[in-house]
Amino acid sequence: MKSTIWSSIRHYLFRCLQKKNGCEHSSEKLKNDSSFDPVIYSLESPKFHKFVLNGSNLFKGWVFYFGDKKVNQIYVYADAKPLGSCEVNLARYDVATHVPSLPAVENCGFEISVECKESYKKIIFYIKYHDNTKELFFEYDVQFIKRMSYEMSICSNNLDKLKMPDGPTVKLTQGHDNVEEYFNSILPSVLAIKDYLSFSGVGIEKANNLLDFGCGSGRILKGWYACHPEINLYGCDYNSHLVKWIKNNLPERISVFENDLTPPLDCPSSNFDLIYLISVFTHLTLDNQKRWIKEFERILRPDGILLVSLHGEFYVRNAFFHHPEKLQLFRDQGFTTTNNEGLEGSNSFGTFHSLSFAVQLFEKFELLGFFPQGNLPDRRRVFHVALSQDIYVFKLKKNSSIQHNMVAEQA
Structure with a gap:
C-alpha cells in the first residue's frame, strides 16, 4: 500500500515539474512529506475588489513566525521603489487566543497606508525579523487587479444585491461576527478556488454542476452566483438553521438542502462536475470521512473534481505543542485527532492529515494539486x-465512478 501512495505522489511531482509554471518551489519539500511554512498570516485589507488603483490603500492584517523568530517590521516596495515600512506590534488578542504557545502573537498586527499607481507591476512586501534578517512576504499583483477590474466590478455589483447574514449567523461558521469581513472575503475565496483549480490543470468552464459540501450560510456560493451565472449551484449543510437562512434569503438558483453527519445525500449518481469541502473533514471522524468519500465517488461524474481543505503541519504543531505524544503519533501515522470525539462536526473537534495519509485516504482519486x-x-x-x-x-x-454506480445499482 505505501509503495502505491508514494507512487501517486511521485507521479504528481513529475507532472508539476513538466508544467510551464513549475512546482520546483515545493517539490523537494513534498519528497519528505513536509511543507511547513512558519510564516503564518492574514491580510485583511484591501481585498482585490476593494483596491484603489490610483490612490491610498490601507494594508492591514497580522503576521507571526511559528518558531523562534519574531517579526518586527514590514517593508513595502512598488517594483524596486521603496514605499514605506511599519512596525508589527498592534494588539491582536483575537489571534493570540488560537496560538497560546507564542506570547509574541498578542502583538502581531500591522497597518500601513500605501500610495498606489496603476502603472505599478506589483506591490512587494518583505518581513524583517528581530535578528535583522529579511525575507519576501508576499506580492500584491497590481496588473492582475487592473486586468480584472471590469470583471470584479460586475461581480461586486451582483454581490451587493444579495442579502448577508447577521453577526450571530456569521459566527456559526466563521469564528467571528464581523459581517463586513464576511462580505469582503467572498470574492477572494472564489478567486482562490479558481487559482487552485487552474494550477491543477482544471478550468472552471468544465463545472456545469457544482456542490458546496458544508456550505454554511452560502458564503462562497454567493460568489459563484455573482461571478458565474452559467454554473448550476448546489449546497448542503447539516445545520438546519443555516440551510433555512439560505432558502429564505438567497435566490432560488442557489439550491440547498440539509444533510446528516453520515451519507447518503439525496442526489442522483454521477451528478456533479465539482465538489469542494472547506473546513469540513477537519471536524469529522476518520470513519465518517471514509463514508463521505465513497458517497463523493457515487455523485461525482467520471473525471469529476474534488477540492478539499485539511489541517496539516501548522495546525498539528499548534494544537499539540504541549503533547509530544500526539505529534509523534502524527509523524508515525500521518493522522491524529483531538480527544473530544463526542463533539464531532463542531470547531472543538479537529482532525489532522499528512500528505501521504490524504493520498491513501482518497485512493480512488488522482492527486492533481497540493x-x-x-x-x-x-x-x-x-x-x-x-x-x-x-x-x-x-x-x-x-x-471508480463506474464501478461504484454498478455496485449501487445491483444493491
Missing part, C-alpha cells in the same frame, strides 16, 4: 480560502 497551507507552488497566496489549511485537488478516476 497546496500546503493554501499557498501556490511559486508564492504565498495573498488571500486564503481557509486560513493556513492544506488544499488538495483530486480527480475521480473514471473506473
Whole structure:
C-alpha cells in the first residue's frame, strides 16, 4: 500500500515539474512529506475588489513566525521603489487566543497606508525579523487587479444585491461576527478556488454542476452566483438553521438542502462536475470521512473534481505543542485527532492529515494539486480560502465512478 501512495505522489511531482509554471518551489519539500511554512498570516485589507488603483490603500492584517523568530517590521516596495515600512506590534488578542504557545502573537498586527499607481507591476512586501534578517512576504499583483477590474466590478455589483447574514449567523461558521469581513472575503475565496483549480490543470468552464459540501450560510456560493451565472449551484449543510437562512434569503438558483453527519445525500449518481469541502473533514471522524468519500465517488461524474481543505503541519504543531505524544503519533501515522470525539462536526473537534495519509485516504482519486497551507507552488497566496489549511485537488478516476454506480445499482 505505501509503495502505491508514494507512487501517486511521485507521479504528481513529475507532472508539476513538466508544467510551464513549475512546482520546483515545493517539490523537494513534498519528497519528505513536509511543507511547513512558519510564516503564518492574514491580510485583511484591501481585498482585490476593494483596491484603489490610483490612490491610498490601507494594508492591514497580522503576521507571526511559528518558531523562534519574531517579526518586527514590514517593508513595502512598488517594483524596486521603496514605499514605506511599519512596525508589527498592534494588539491582536483575537489571534493570540488560537496560538497560546507564542506570547509574541498578542502583538502581531500591522497597518500601513500605501500610495498606489496603476502603472505599478506589483506591490512587494518583505518581513524583517528581530535578528535583522529579511525575507519576501508576499506580492500584491497590481496588473492582475487592473486586468480584472471590469470583471470584479460586475461581480461586486451582483454581490451587493444579495442579502448577508447577521453577526450571530456569521459566527456559526466563521469564528467571528464581523459581517463586513464576511462580505469582503467572498470574492477572494472564489478567486482562490479558481487559482487552485487552474494550477491543477482544471478550468472552471468544465463545472456545469457544482456542490458546496458544508456550505454554511452560502458564503462562497454567493460568489459563484455573482461571478458565474452559467454554473448550476448546489449546497448542503447539516445545520438546519443555516440551510433555512439560505432558502429564505438567497435566490432560488442557489439550491440547498440539509444533510446528516453520515451519507447518503439525496442526489442522483454521477451528478456533479465539482465538489469542494472547506473546513469540513477537519471536524469529522476518520470513519465518517471514509463514508463521505465513497458517497463523493457515487455523485461525482467520471473525471469529476474534488477540492478539499485539511489541517496539516501548522495546525498539528499548534494544537499539540504541549503533547509530544500526539505529534509523534502524527509523524508515525500521518493522522491524529483531538480527544473530544463526542463533539464531532463542531470547531472543538479537529482532525489532522499528512500528505501521504490524504493520498491513501482518497485512493480512488488522482492527486492533481497540493497546496500546503493554501499557498501556490511559486508564492504565498495573498488571500486564503481557509486560513493556513492544506488544499488538495483530486480527480475521480473514471473506473471508480463506474464501478461504484454498478455496485449501487445491483444493491
